[in-house]
Amino acid sequence: MRKKIVAGNWKMNKSLDEGLALASEVVNIVNDELTNDAIAVLCTPFVHLSAVSKIVAGSDKVFLGAQNMSEHASGAYTGDISADMLNSVGASYVILGHSERREYHNESNAQLASRVDVALEKGLTPIFCCGESLEIREAGTHVEFVSNQLKESLFHLDAASFSKVVIAYEPIWAIGTGVTATSAQAQDMHKALRDVLAAQYGQEVADGTTILYGGSAKPANAPELFAQPDVDGGLIGGASLKARDFVDIIKSY
Ligand code: PGA
Numbered sequence: 001m002r003k004k005i006v007a008g009n010w011k012m013n014k015s016l017d018e019g020l021a022l023a024s025e026v027v028n029i030v031n032d033e034l035t036n037d038a039i040a041v042l043c044t045p046f047v048h049l050s051a052v053s054k055i056v057a058g059s060d061k062v063f064l065g066a067q068n069m070s071e072h073a074s075g076a077y078t079g080d081i082s083a084d085m086l087n088s089v090g091a092s093y094v095i096l097g098h099s100e101r102r103e104y105h106n107e108s109n110a111q112l113a114s115r116v117d118v119a120l121e122k123g124l125t126p127i128f129c130c131g132e133s134l135e136i137r138e139a140g141t142h143v144e145f146v147s148n149q150l151k152e153s154l155f156h157l158d159a160a161s162f163s164k165v166v167i168a169y170e171p172i173w174a175i176g177t178g179v180t181a182t183s184a185q186a187q188d189m190h191k192a193l194r195d196v197l198a199a200q201y202g203q204e205v206a207d208g209t210t211i212l213y214g215g216s217a218k219p220a221n222a223p224e225l226f227a228q229p230d231v232d233g234g235l236i237g238g239a240s241l242k243a244r245d246f247v248d249i250i251k252s253y
Pocket of ligand 1: 170174175176177217235237
């Protein structure tokens with residue numbers, strides 16, 4: 001079902017104490033101030049999940065997510081984390097295919113397809129990231145490139161399974177650079193992706209899909225981005241590390 005979601009991707013930031021303080025502050029401000037029907041997802045480093053889970057437990061507005069996950073169930077995969085482990089610490093979302101994982105860890109569309117399957121099997125909601133480099137944007141092939149990421153990692157799913165996936169469009173040139181896509185660029189791409197989804201799964205499924213925007217989103221530009229008809233929310237990096245900024249983004253629908 002299409003939802004308003006603002007997910008904070010903490011990336012490799014915050015000690016445990018700092019993370020707990022940030023999560024507590026987010027929950028407190030959300031409880032005091034959030035009146036719209038958006039939800040927040042805190043995607044913390046793995047080692048913080050268990051403790052942050054206790055802070056968000058009981059909230060119907062703030063949920064817990066991981067930043068990655070193995071496609072394997074268990075076994076000799078040193079350093080990896082399984083879906084069962086994420087479930088056991090209370091995570092309900094998992095970011096898959098973030099551009100930093102694709103770039104620094106060579107994650108492929110095929111591997112991500114397996115991870116999406118495992119996440120869905122285990123009841124986790126994948127936040128599937130897609131997005132093009134500046135080079136591809138300048139060549140004008142961005143819609144084709146991102147459509148292909150969806151096709152290769154998601155289109156093996158049947159409509160019922162696909163409906164459980166959240167998509168995050170994150171142009172790589174806008175991540176952590178301070179350069180945000182304009183609201184028109186975001187809307188154009190989100191609309192194009194929704195059309196691709198409609199061709200594959202039908203208009204009803206496409207209209208029900210949550211598509212988030214990510215890339216230098218902040219309180220100053222979130223209202224305009226979220227006002228676009230095909231932008232359902234955000235995946236927020238830098239601005240999710242300050243509780244006030246993060247909640248102001250959630251409030252900006
Ligand atoms: P940013 O990161 O908000 O710092 O640009 C977004 C992301 O990488 O998810």
